[in-house]
Amino acid sequence: MNTLEKLEWATIVGAAILLFGLSFMAIPLLEEIDNVQYYGQDPDYTVKVTSFQWGWVFTYADGHESGELIVGVGDIVRLEMESEDVIHSFYVRELGFKADIIPGKTRIHLIKAEVPGEYWIQCAEFCGAYHGGMRTRLVVEA
Amino acid sequence: MTKMGLLTTFDRLVWAFTIIFTFIVLYIMGGGVGISWYPDQISPRAIEIKQYFDVVYLAGTFVSALFIGTFFFILFRFWDRTQPSGIE
Amino acid sequence: MEIEEVKKEQAITKEHAPFYSSWKSVLFTTHHTDIGILYLTFAFFFFFLGGASSLIVRYALTSEGSVSPEAYAGAFTLHGVSMLFLFIIPAWAGFGNWLVPKYIGAKDMYFPKLNALGFWLLPPAGLLIYLGMPNVGWTMYAPLSVYSAGWGMDLTILGLHLIGTSSIIGAINFIVTIMKMKAPGVTYRNMPLMVWTQFTTAFLQALATPVLAIVLTLLLLDRNLGTGFFRPELGGDPLLWQHLFWFYSHPAVYIFVLPGMGLVSQILPSMSRQKIFGYSSIAISTALIGFLGFGVWAHHMWITGISVSARIPFMFMTMAIAVPSGVKIFNWIATMYGGKLKFSTPMLFCLSFILSFIFQGVSGVFLANIPLDYQLHDTYFVVSHLHYVLFGASAQAAFAGIYYYFPYMTGRKYNETLGMAHFLLTSAGLYTLFTSMLFLGLQGMPRRTYTYLPEFFTWNVAATFGAVLIAVGALVFGYNILSSWYRGPPVANKEDPWNLSKYGLREWPE
Numbered sequence: 001m002n003t004l005e006k007l008e009w010a011t012i013v014g015a016a017i018l019l020f021g022l023s024f025m026a027i028p029l030l031e032e033i034d035n036v037q038y039y040g041q042d043p044d045y046t047v048k049v050t051s052f053q054w055g056w057v058f059t060y061a062d063g064h065e066s067g068e069l070i071v072g073v074g075d076i077v078r079l080e081m082e083s084e085d086v087i088h089s090f091y092v093r094e095l096g097f098k099a100d101i102i103p104g105k106t107r108i109h110l111i112k113a114e115v116p117g118e119y120w121i122q123c124a125e126f127c128g129a130y131h132g133g134m135r136t137r138l139v140v141e142a
Numbered sequence: 143m144t145k146m147g148l149l150t151t152f153d154r155l156v157w158a159f160t161i162i163f164t165f166i167v168l169y170i171m172g173g174g175v176g177i178s179w180y181p182d183q184i185s186p187r188a189i190e191i192k193q194y195f196d197v198v199y200l201a202g203t204f205v206s207a208l209f210i211g212t213f214f215f216i217l218f219r220f221w222d223r224t225q226p227s228g229i230e
Numbered sequence: 231m232e233i234e235e236v237k238k239e240q241a242i243t244k245e246h247a248p249f250y251s252s253w254k255s256v257l258f259t260t261h262h263t264d265i266g267i268l269y270l271t272f273a274f275f276f277f278f279l280g281g282a283s284s285l286i287v288r289y290a291l292t293s294e295g296s297v298s299p300e301a302y303a304g305a306f307t308l309h310g311v312s313m314l315f316l317f318i319i320p321a322w323a324g325f326g327n328w329l330v331p332k333y334i335g336a337k338d339m340y341f342p343k344l345n346a347l348g349f350w351l352l353p354p355a356g357l358l359i360y361l362g363m364p365n366v367g368w369t370m371y372a373p374l375s376v377y378s379a380g381w382g383m384d385l386t387i388l389g390l391h392l393i394g395t396s397s398i399i400g401a402i403n404f405i406v407t408i409m410k411m412k413a414p415g416v417t418y419r420n421m422p423l424m425v426w427t428q429f430t431t432a433f434l435q436a437l438a439t440p441v442l443a444i445v446l447t448l449l450l451l452d453r454n455l456g457t458g459f460f461r462p463e464l465g466g467d468p469l470l471w472q473h474l475f476w477f478y479s480h481p482a483v484y485i486f487v488l489p490g491m492g493l494v495s496q497i498l499p500s501m502s503r504q505k506i507f508g509y510s511s512i513a514i515s516t517a518l519i520g521f522l523g524f525g526v527w528a529h530h531m532w533i534t535g536i537s538v539s540a541r542i543p544f545m546f547m548t549m550a551i552a553v554p555s556g557v558k559i560f561n562w563i564a565t566m567y568g569g570k571l572k573f574s575t576p577m578l579f580c581l582s583f584i585l586s587f588i589f590q591g592v593s594g595v596f597l598a599n600i601p602l603d604y605q606l607h608d609t610y611f612v613v614s615h616l617h618y619v620l621f622g623a624s625a626q627a628a629f630a631g632i633y634y635y636f637p638y639m640t641g642r643k644y645n646e647t648l649g650m651a652h653f654l655l656t657s658a659g660l661y662t663l664f665t666s667m668l669f670l671g672l673q674g675m676p677r678r679t680y681t682y683l684p685e686f687f688t689w690n691v692a693a694t695f696g697a698v699l700i701a702v703g704a705l706v707f708g709y710n711i712l713s714s715w716y717r718g719p720p721v722a723n724k725e726d727p728w729n730l731s732k733y734g735l736r737e738w739p740e
């Protein structure tokens with residue numbers, strides 16, 4: 001076996017260790033992201049998210065509706081997401097979070113925003129011609 | 143043909159330098175220092191994802207630098223300038 | 231006996247007049263080199279059409295609403311469908327047709343008439359797709375594609391059915407040709423790597439394309455008979471589309487790129503003036519990529535809500551596929567080590583191929599890690615990643631192949647200066663364009679949007695600038711190839727235009 005062949009095996013073994021190591025690191029994080037508790041805490045309240053071509057409606061626990069998602073800072077909010085027509089995707093880049101909303105299914109996800117301000121909610125799955133315009137605000141109130 | 147003896151000590155230094163240089167360039171370009179393409183995260187889970195991203199980014203930059211640095215080094219080291227570029 | 235005589239006559243007349251000098255011989259030719267050139271001509275015709283629609287996309291994104299959202303959706307769909315189904319797949323079939331029989335020392339393909347049929351299914355398919363003008367993205371996700379109004383979607387589905395049939399026919403022909411027609415002395419252990427990649431690709435096509443046919447048929451039924459396979463209110467499931475579609479389309483990614491790797495594995499050693507390093511590890515990694523490629527489709531669906539226990543094995547499979555890809559990069563770089571590199575146009579395209587392939591591999595590792603997809607999925611990061619594969623790797627390998635085999639195919643020289651100009655424009659454009667997209671993706675710009683947040687504007691301008699450079703380069707390429715084909719200077723040594731024998735190498739087996 002000459003030097004280059006040894007190097008090739010080193011590449012194979014090194015790459016395998018690196019890639020599988022990264023994958024193992026991802027597992028606990030992945031399980032946390034999809035958990036129905038936020039680091040072991042139960043959600044404070046639920047907001048129902050309805051998506052349609054091309055817009056969002058947010059329904060709060062008291063029955064009141066709005067076009068922007070308004071949450072309190074530090075609240076653990078349980079989102080119940082549904083779609084009325086085609087697949088949409090709820091994406092807030094500051095929350096590092098995106099979820100496809102498949103029609104006929106309810107997608108549940110917890111969010112917790114700790115910095116007050118206004119952020120964009122964008123639709124991330126192509127949902128028809130006006131997909132690009134399908135965005136609204138996430139308002140985190142202090 | 144496949145002996146490492148083809149390379150002098152100077153060559154090896156240039157090779158190492160190319161890899162380090164590539165690493166620095168890629169690390170800065172992708173937002174490792176100063177510039178941040180990745181938006182500031184506002185939730186605990188998102189911050190953990192960002193930390194994980196940083197680990198993957200470091201590993202990715204390291205692997206890219208090894209491959210790309212070696213690639214450019216070999217490219218220029220074994221460029222046979224006596225051959226014309228076109229069909230002879 | 232009679233057929234033999236006709237074939238002999240054809241062979242003699244071929245020496246004097248090329249097959250494209252009469253319409254009759256274009257329509258009825260069954261010779262593998264002729265079919266190969268037909269495939270390549272067809273492919274590059276649609277390369278220019280698909281490229282034009284990508285320019286509409288870039289124009290829409292940098293000129294505040296001068297393109298309507300409907301036209302924008304049509305443009306990016308047409309770009310995707312043209313490039314994938316009407317450019318890359320036919321281009322690889324073209325190279326395969328021209329090269330595989332020569333590389334294994336066969337006179338023709340095993341089924342010459344089926345070969346001609348495989349090609350002639352494509353022009354009607356292209357016509358149907360361009361008449362249909364689909365506007366739901368090349369992935370045609372249900373239920374959006376079920377609700378899409380008009381006949382456009384139905385015509386597109388029929389067009390894709392024709393392409394699928396053509397590629398199954400072609401794949402079976404390649405498999406049989408490679409298994410049965412190897413000349414004495416050519417074996418699985420020494421046949422050129424180009425043949426190995428075509429062999430693997432043919433298996434992928436033959437096994438995966440029927441699934442595409444199934445899922446397209448279900449969509450056609452849903453649209454026209456109201457069956458509701460993909461409609462939840464009728465008991466269907468939109469995710470069924472994604473599972474079946476990606477069960478075809480992920481192996482299809484390897485169908486798009488493996489033959490390009492094969493071309494690079496031929497051209498790079500020739501231009502490095504030494505034998506390829508690690509023949510068997512490249513052949514094994516090709517077969518391994520093909521095999522693993524069937525088990526990773528769910529990585530297109532990380533955020534659709536499929537269970538964690540389903541996603542984790544797919545993550546490991548996806549990571550595993552990066553290993554044979556890394557082996558290939560290692561072998562290509564090692565092939566150059568100690569060689570006498572000749573920087574001709576095909577060599578430069580091969581080098582840029584390797585660089586793009588490294589970029590796509592590393593960005594692919596980001597995307598394979600599921601937690602990062604909550605941020606990166608369906609953003610421009612993905613667009614950048616897939617274009618590094620499909621343009622940076624596949625299309626550049628096709629350019630390299632065209633330049634490298636040009637003297638063999640036509641007996642003429644291409645213009646080296648124009649070739650260099652094409653290379654410089656393409657690589658400058660490509661790295662500007664797709665690196666800008668990488669930054670846009672990290673900043674969180676979703677893909678397929680006709681409008682976007684104002685902070686993304688700067689890098690979109692940079693991306694459009696890159697796209698224009700690529701387009702100018704493509705025009706230079708088109709001019710160079712066409713003009714050299716008709717009046718380029720003849721090569722001195724048609725059997726060995728790249729002077730391989732001087733370095734103890736040979737192109738075709740004895």
